[in-house]
Amino acid sequence: MGKYVAKRIIQVIPTLFFVILTAFLLMKLIPGDPAMILLGPQARAEDIARFRQQLGLDRPLPVQFLIYLKRVLTGDLGTSLVYRQSVLSLILERLPVTVTLSLCALVIAVSIGIPAGVMAAMKHNSFIDLLVTILALMGLSIPIFWFGMMLIIVFSLELGWLPAVGLGDPTKGLWDVVSHFILPSLALGILSTGTIARFTRSSMLEVLNQDYIRTAYAKGIRRSLILYRHALRNALVPVITVIGLQLGNLLAGAVLTETVFALPGLGKLMVDGIFRRDYMLVQGEVLFTAILYIFVNLAVDIAYAFINPKIRQTYRGV
Amino acid sequence: MNPLLLVEDLAVEFKTRLGKFYVPDGVTFSVFEGECVGLVGESGSGKSVTALAIMGLLPKNARVARGRILFDGVDITSGNDHPRGKKMSMVFQNPLNSLNPNMKIGQQLCEVLEENFKMSKEEARKRVIETMTKLGIPEAEKMLERYPFEYSGGMRQRAMIAMAMLCEPKLLIADEPTTALDVTIQAQIMRLFKQLKSSSRTSILFISHDLSVVSQIADRIIVMYAGKICEISPVKQLFEDPLHPYTQGLIASVPDLKKKGSKLRSIEGNVPSLLDPPTGCRFHPRCNKKLEICTQHEPDEVQMKDRIVKCWLYEKAGI
Ligand SMILES: Nc1ncnc2c1ncn2[C@@H]1O[C@H](COP(=O)(O)OP(=O)(O)OP(=O)(O)O)[C@@H](O)[C@H]1O
Ligand code: SF4
Ligand SMILES: [Mg+2]
Numbered sequence A: 001m002g003k004y005v006a007k008r009i010i011q012v013i014p015t016l017f018f019v020i021l022t023a024f025l026l027m028k029l030i031p032g033d034p035a036m037i038l039l040g041p042q043a044r045a046e047d048i049a050r051f052r053q054q055l056g057l058d059r060p061l062p063v064q065f066l067i068y069l070k071r072v073l074t075g076d077l078g079t080s081l082v083y084r085q086s087v088l089s090l091i092l093e094r095l096p097v098t099v100t101l102s103l104c105a106l107v108i109a110v111s112i113g114i115p116a117g118v119m120a121a122m123k124h125n126s127f128i129d130l131l132v133t134i135l136a137l138m139g140l141s142i143p144i145f146w147f148g149m150m151l152i153i154v155f156s157l158e159l160g161w162l163p164a165v166g167l168g169d170p171t172k173g174l175w176d177v178v179s180h181f182i183l184p185s186l187a188l189g190i191l192s193t194g195t196i197a198r199f200t201r202s203s204m205l206e207v208l209n210q211d212y213i214r215t216a217y218a219k220g221i222r223r224s225l226i227l228y229r230h231a232l233r234n235a236l237v238p239v240i241t242v243i244g245l246q247l248g249n250l251l252a253g254a255v256l257t258e259t260v261f262a263l264p265g266l267g268k269l270m271v272d273g274i275f276r277r278d279y280m281l282v283q284g285e286v287l288f289t290a291i292l293y294i295f296v297n298l299a300v301d302i303a304y305a306f307i308n309p310k311i312r313q314t315y316r317g318v
Numbered sequence B: 001m002n003p004l005l006l007v008e009d010l011a012v013e014f015k016t017r018l019g020k021f022y023v024p025d026g027v028t029f030s031v032f033e034g035e036c037v038g039l040v041g042e043s044g045s046g047k048s049v050t051a052l053a054i055m056g057l058l059p060k061n062a063r064v065a066r067g068r069i070l071f072d073g074v075d076i077t078s079g080n081d082h083p084r085g086k087k088m089s090m091v092f093q094n095p096l097n098s099l100n101p102n103m104k105i106g107q108q109l110c111e112v113l114e115e116n117f118k119m120s121k122e123e124a125r126k127r128v129i130e131t132m133t134k135l136g137i138p139e140a141e142k143m144l145e146r147y148p149f150e151y152s153g154g155m156r157q158r159a160m161i162a163m164a165m166l167c168e169p170k171l172l173i174a175d176e177p178t179t180a181l182d183v184t185i186q187a188q189i190m191r192l193f194k195q196l197k198s199s200s201r202t203s204i205l206f207i208s209h210d211l212s213v214v215s216q217i218a219d220r221i222i223v224m225y226a227g228k229i230c231e232i233s234p235v236k237q238l239f240e241d242p243l244h245p246y247t248q249g250l251i252a253s254v255p256d257l258k259k260k261g262s263k264l265r266s267i268e269g270n271v272p273s274l275l276d277p278p279t280g281c282r283f284h285p286r287c288n289k290k291l292e293i294c295t296q297h298e299p300d301e302v303q304m305k306d307r308i309v310k311c312w313l314y315e316k317a318g319i
Helices: A002-028 A034-039 A045-055 A061-073 A087-122 A127-141 A144-158 A174-208 A211-218 A223-260 A266-275 A279-307 A309-314 B047-055 B105-116 B121-134 B153-165 B183-199 B211-217 B235-240 B245-252 B312-318
Strands: B005-016 B019-031 B036-040 B062-071 B088-091 B171-175 B203-208 B220-225 B228-234 B302-304 B307-309
Touching (some): A002 A061, A034 A045, A087 A127, A087 A174, A087 A223, A087 A266, A087 A279, A127 A174, A174 A223, A211 A223, A223 A266, A266 A279, B005 B047, B019 B047, B019 B062, B019 B228, B036 B047, B047 B062, B047 B171, B047 B203, B088 B153, B105 B153, B121 B153, B153 B183, B183 B211, B203 B211, B211 B235, B220 B235, B220 B245, B228 B245, B302 B312
Parallel strands (some): B036 B203, B036 B220, B088 B171, B171 B203
Antiparallel strands (some): B005 B019, B302 B307
């Protein structure tokens, strides 16, 4: 197993390299003198010169990249021009909000999506099946923006049940914090709910048609046991991968959600950075998010290996 | 003596996009205690569907439309309160697909005993090891912990047979248990079935499209064609004196079994469509002995001592 994990980690290295290269080249795409743009039009000439030297902009491109690579690998993502603070520290400040939002959305998506998919598959071609399929498609195609607004209008403005925007205040108790996350998590989770429901449904349908399910019936054991132990467990194996991949999508969707609900997370930081032309911040965040995405996928792969006996046994004892 | 299994005028209806069809379509036969009955017929003749109907495991688009199934004197046609896994079990054709890929073999076997016989984990495990060892699985204790993909094809089928035999069933249905295996493994599994037959009281319904395979083990053979039974006969008489023209064709196409060096002959023509089966005797488009009546009217069963044949050639002789 250790060998498998090591192998997967080594396989990640080229991807990482490519991502860093892309982030580096992204900056080179900005037209004009980057130092001037980064520092703004009012910057003094000596500042610009010092800055160029600092960034190594006077060196050949490959050398510049090596310098950048070294900086990134030591955890230095540059300094935000607007906040005058290290990009990494800015990101780490905001990360908990985004991670909490994404995980809550994922919990909602899993706890609605899987039962809905299972029910649809077991009542294949019935009214419930049709309903789940339609709702899942709607969930997939509703824009987060619109759905988020609708949630705010209905549950905050009309009914007044839940707060509309912002982060809760921990000094006001747990409920204040939790209640502020409910609507954003719903808005963000709806998309993944549809995907997970659809995937669970088709995976379950496929498994229910397998010969080994017929064998389980032939054994004469209880139907609930057949459905749970033999069908669902096998059907969930591929769903786990999809759930993992959703985590990446959710991080991306968080950008929109945080904007709608004014949550101070990574997404909001990114959008603000773009509006204020804080190039260093945007570059650092793009890179950070990409790396996060890669590691989430790596974790999903490794988790998958643990539940898949074929991989587990192949690497048994190593 | 009452038969252990009595299938009476069984017809299974399939609903498909192309229309309804019936296969099997009115079959009657029985299996007695301790007996091994072979069921042969070309692909698509309805052997597996017959077996699944007996097991109460018909696919969703199929239902028993006519007839009944009695097992041990009890009507089990509805499939509810079915004795499968307790007094009746089945071995399927493809041993890889028939085992749960993400569950250890041991668990898959123990489950039967724990669930159906309320055995404790230890009791079940002991019985499973015993049964596996008896069925020629070496180092059973170790093999329990393995997954199906770690088993060879032959070992998988042995595990499937062990799973079926755990409950010491009165009836074992084996649906083409050797077809998916290599030739050498086929011989081993056949030997295993013969050993089972002689060492246990279990009756066996052995299904194959290959007459020569069935003849190795069966006491009596049922020949099926396009959802209908052609002939039922003890194995010796069937080979010495096949009554039905279809059986005669089948035996002529078994190489080296009757006459050494005889040329392989197969029956001309194709299996008919079940959606629109031929009128009269279903075999008539391919029969070289057909009479005028054959194309219009279906022949009745004719009992000839311990044999049954459905063919107009014998209508008179039987009476
Ligand atoms: N689920 C199903 N839906 C529609 N038709 C089916 C279904 N299962 C079986 N059939 C049809 O019923 C007929 C009999 O099938 P069956 O599997 O009993 O044949 P068989 O005699 O076992 O043949 P083989 O030697 O190929 O196993 C075939 O024509 C098949 O196409
Ligand atoms: S009934 Fe007629 S067609 Fe059918 S097998 Fe007998 S002789 Fe041939
Ligand atoms: Mg079959």
